[in-house]
Amino acid sequence: MSPAVQRTVVWSCRLALIGILLVAWVIAINHSKIAMFFLGSPKVIAEHLFQWFATGKIFRHLGITLLETMLSFVIGCSLALVLGLWLALNDILARICDPFIKGLNSMPRLIMAPIFAVWFGLGIWSKVALGVTLVFFVVFFNVFQGIREVSPVLIANARMLGARRRDLVRRVYIPSAMSWVFSSLHLSVGLAFVGAVIGEYLGSSAGVGYLILEAEGTFDIETVLAGVILLTTCALTLDYIITLVEESLLKWQAK
Amino acid sequence: MLRTLHERPRTRSAKGRTGGFFTTMSAAALDLRGITCTFPAPSRDAEPYTAVRDVDISLGDGEFVAIVGPTGCGKSTILNVAAGLLAATAGEVSVFGTPLAGINSHAGYMFQAEALLPWLTARGNVSLGLEMHGVARAEATQRADAWLERVGLAGFEERYPKQLSGGMKKRVALAQTLVLEPRILLMDEPFSALDIQTRQLMENELLDMWSADRKSVFFVTHDLEEAISLADRVVVMSAGPGTKPVAEFKVDIPRPRDVTEIVQSPHYLDLHRRIWEILKKEVLKSYERGKTMVPVG
Ligand SMILES: Nc1ncnc2c1ncn2[C@@H]1O[C@H](COP(=O)(O)OP(=O)(O)OP(=O)(O)O)[C@@H](O)[C@H]1O
Numbered sequence: 001m002s003p004a005v006q007r008t009v010v011w012s013c014r015l016a017l018i019g020i021l022l023v024a025w026v027i028a029i030n031h032s033k034i035a036m037f038f039l040g041s042p043k044v045i046a047e048h049l050f051q052w053f054a055t056g057k058i059f060r061h062l063g064i065t066l067l068e069t070m071l072s073f074v075i076g077c078s079l080a081l082v083l084g085l086w087l088a089l090n091d092i093l094a095r096i097c098d099p100f101i102k103g104l105n106s107m108p109r110l111i112m113a114p115i116f117a118v119w120f121g122l123g124i125w126s127k128v129a130l131g132v133t134l135v136f137f138v139v140f141f142n143v144f145q146g147i148r149e150v151s152p153v154l155i156a157n158a159r160m161l162g163a164r165r166r167d168l169v170r171r172v173y174i175p176s177a178m179s180w181v182f183s184s185l186h187l188s189v190g191l192a193f194v195g196a197v198i199g200e201y202l203g204s205s206a207g208v209g210y211l212i213l214e215a216e217g218t219f220d221i222e223t224v225l226a227g228v229i230l231l232t233t234c235a236l237t238l239d240y241i242i243t244l245v246e247e248s249l250l251k252w253q254a255k
Numbered sequence: 256m257l258r259t260l261h262e263r264p265r266t267r268s269a270k271g272r273t274g275g276f277f278t279t280m281s282a283a284a285l286d287l288r289g290i291t292c293t294f295p296a297p298s299r300d301a302e303p304y305t306a307v308r309d310v311d312i313s314l315g316d317g318e319f320v321a322i323v324g325p326t327g328c329g330k331s332t333i334l335n336v337a338a339g340l341l342a343a344t345a346g347e348v349s350v351f352g353t354p355l356a357g358i359n360s361h362a363g364y365m366f367q368a369e370a371l372l373p374w375l376t377a378r379g380n381v382s383l384g385l386e387m388h389g390v391a392r393a394e395a396t397q398r399a400d401a402w403l404e405r406v407g408l409a410g411f412e413e414r415y416p417k418q419l420s421g422g423m424k425k426r427v428a429l430a431q432t433l434v435l436e437p438r439i440l441l442m443d444e445p446f447s448a449l450d451i452q453t454r455q456l457m458e459n460e461l462l463d464m465w466s467a468d469r470k471s472v473f474f475v476t477h478d479l480e481e482a483i484s485l486a487d488r489v490v491v492m493s494a495g496p497g498t499k500p501v502a503e504f505k506v507d508i509p510r511p512r513d514v515t516e517i518v519q520s521p522h523y524l525d526l527h528r529r530i531w532e533i534l535k536k537e538v539l540k541s542y543e544r545g546k547t548m549v550p551v552g
C-alpha cells in the first residue's frame with residue numbers, strides 16, 4: 001500500500017468509528033429514558049457548541065483557559081530551566097535539594113488547589129499556580145537529566161576549542177537540556193492545560209472549566225459534554241501544534 | 256627526520272620570544288617528563304589503576320610522531336594529559352618550553368569518540384571554535400565554509416551530524432580542529448572507524464595538509480601500517496598497567512609519500528617487520544593479562 005492510500009484508509013476508518021459511536025448513541029437515547037438522562041442528545045450538544053461560537057460567548061472563556069495554560073507553561077518552564085541548570089551544575093546543591101524536590105514532586109498537587117485559591121484568589125493566578133506546579137517538575141527533571149547526560153567527550157571537545165565556563169553553559173549544557181525539554185513538550189503542555197481546567201473546575205468565575213462546573217450544578221449534561229468535547233479538541237490542537245514546533249526545533253535529531 | 260626539523264622556517268611566535276636563538280631551537284612542541292596517571296579505584300575492594308608510569312615522550316616542532324600500542328595501554332590517557340584535559344598524578348608537561356597549566360591552548364584535539372555537537376550543523380560545528388575566540392559571526396562562517404570545502408564537504412554545510420556518514424563526520428571534526436590553526440595536533444585514532452579506501456584517502460589528505468604547514472602531530476593508532484606511512488617517528492608503548500614507551504623508530508622514508516604505494520617499498524616492509532616484532536610481544540602480553548585485544552599487522 002502506498003502512503004497516500006494508507007492515509008485514506010486510516011482517516012476513513014477513524015471517521016467510520018465516530019459515525020458508529022454516534023449512531024449507537026442516538027439509538028440508545030431513542031430507546032431508553034435513562035440513557036437520555038445520562039448521555040444527553042448529540043444534536044443538543046452540537047447546538048450548544050454552535051450557539052457558543054455563534055454568540056461569541058465561548059471566546060472569553062476559551063481565551064482565559066488558554067491564557068492560563070500558556071502562563072503556566074511559560075512560567076513553569078522558565079523556573080524549571082533556571083533551577084535545573086543551577087542544580088545540575090552544582091553537585092553539593094543538588095545533593096542538598098534532592099529529597100525536597102522528590103518530596104514536592106510526589107505530593108498530590110491537586111490538593112493544593114484550594115490553598116492556591118486562598119493564596120492567589122479566584123482569578124487566573126490560582127490556576128496558573130496549579131499549572132506551574134504540574135509543569136515545573138516534568139521540565140525540571142528533563143533539564144537536570146539533559147545536563148547530567150552531556151557526554152564528557154563533547155565537553156572536552158568544546159574546551160579544546162576554547163570554551164570557558166560561560167560558553168559551556170550557553171553552547172553545550174543549555175542546548176542539550178533543551179533537547180530533553182522539547183522531547184517532553186507534549187507532556188508539559190498537556191499538564192499546563194489540565195492544571196488550568198482543573199483549577200477552574202475547583203473554583204472560578206470564568207473559563208471552560210467554569211462553564212462545565214456551572215452546568216453540572218443544574219444537571220445540564222449536554223452543556224457539560226459540549227465543554228468536554230471543546231476541551232478535547234483544544235488539547236488535540238495543542239498537541240498538533242507541538243508536533244509541528246518539534247519538527248522544526250529538533251531537526252538535528254531526525255534521522 | 257632531523258632534516259624536516261631544521262629546514263622548517265621558525266614560526267612567528269617562536270621568533271617573537273625573548274629567549275635566545277638556542278632556547279627557541281631546543282623548545283619541543285610538547286615535552287612529557289615522568290608522566291604517571293593513576294585512576295582511583297572504582298570500588299572499595301579494588302585497587303587504584305596506574306595506566307601509565309614514568310612516561311617520557313617529546314614531540315619536536317613540526318614533527319609527526321605516531322604512538323602505537325596494545326588496546327587499553329594508555330594512549331588516549333597520554334593525549335589527554337598533553338591536551339591539558341587530564342592532570343597527571345605525577346610528572347610535567349611543557350609546551351614550547353612553557354610548563355602547561357590547564358587546557359593546552361596551542362593544541363587541537365581530534366577525539367577517538369565522536370565529539371561533534373549534534374545540535375549544530377557542519378558549519379556551526381566548524382565555526383564554533385572561532386566564535387568562542389571572538390571572531391565575528393560572518394567571518395567565522397566564511398572561514399568555516401572554506402575549511403569544509405578543503406576537506407571535501409562543500410555543499411554539506413547545513414547538514415547536522417546525524418545526517419552525515421561516518422567518514423564525513425570525521426572530516427567535519429578535522430575541519431573543526433584545523434580551522435583554529437593549532438600549532439600542535441593531537442589525533443586519537445582519527446580514522447580507525449573508516450573503511451580502508453576512505454581511510455587511505457583521508458591519510459593522504461592529512462599528509463598534504465601537514466606538509467603545507469608542518470604542524471607538530473601526535474598521532475595515536477592501533478594500526479602499524481598507518482603509523483609507518485604517516486609518521487617521522489613511531490613510538491611503541493608497552494602493555495598496561497604502568498605503560499611506558501618500549502621502543503622508538505625513525506621512519507626515514509622520503510616525503511612526499513603516498514600511503515597506498517608506500518606499503519610495497521622494501522624499506523617499509525623492513526621497518527614494519529622490526530616494529531611488529533616488538534609490538535607483537537606487547538599485544539600478546541596485554542592479551543594474556545586478560546584484556547580484549549585487536550591484533551594488527
Ligand atoms: N577515567 C578513568 N577511570 C578509570 N580508569 C581509566 C579511566 N580512563 C582510562 N582508564 C583505564 O586506563 C587504561 C588506559 O586507557 P586509555 O583509554 O588511555 O587506553 P588506550 O590505549 O587509548 O586504548 P584504546 O586503544 O582501546 O583506545 C585502560 O585500562 C582504562 O581502563
Ligand SMILES: [Mg+2]
Nearest residue numbers: 330331367443
Ligand atoms: Mg584510546
